[in-house]
Amino acid sequence: MAFEVADPGWVAIARDSVTGRVSVKGVRFFELDDEGTWPLVKNRDGAFFPPGPETVEVIRTDALHALKLAAMHELVGMAERATNPAQLEVVEKAAAWVMAYGEPQGA
Numbered sequence: 001m002a003f004e005v006a007d008p009g010w011v012a013i014a015r016d017s018v019t020g021r022v023s024v025k026g027v028r029f030f031e032l033d034d035e036g037t038w039p040l041v042k043n044r045d046g047a048f049f050p051p052g053p054e055t056v057e058v059i060r061t062d063a064l065h066a067l068k069l070a071a072m073h074e075l076v077g078m079a080e081r082a083t084n085p086a087q088l089e090v091v092e093k094a095a096a097w098v099m100a101y102g103e104p105q106g107a
Contacts, residue, residue, distance in 0.1 A: 020077035
């Protein structure tokens, strides 16, 4: 077993299947063993552990795009809970706003 320090920008994005809550945690290390490579995040007690089964993404990106991706996962949960077309339309508009936020506007 070996450990490698993660380069800046690695994050684990998780979505709780029961509550729909989305979280973003910075990946600090990678654990390398005979079975593969595992990201390690820090918990409240300061211990490092692999993110749980609710993890949907482990990516390297900048802070803005990590937050945008987390927001999109939150909107997916809202779309799954939508009960009528008007609610889906609102989720679509919110998704379009999230995707456009911080991006250069057309010249």
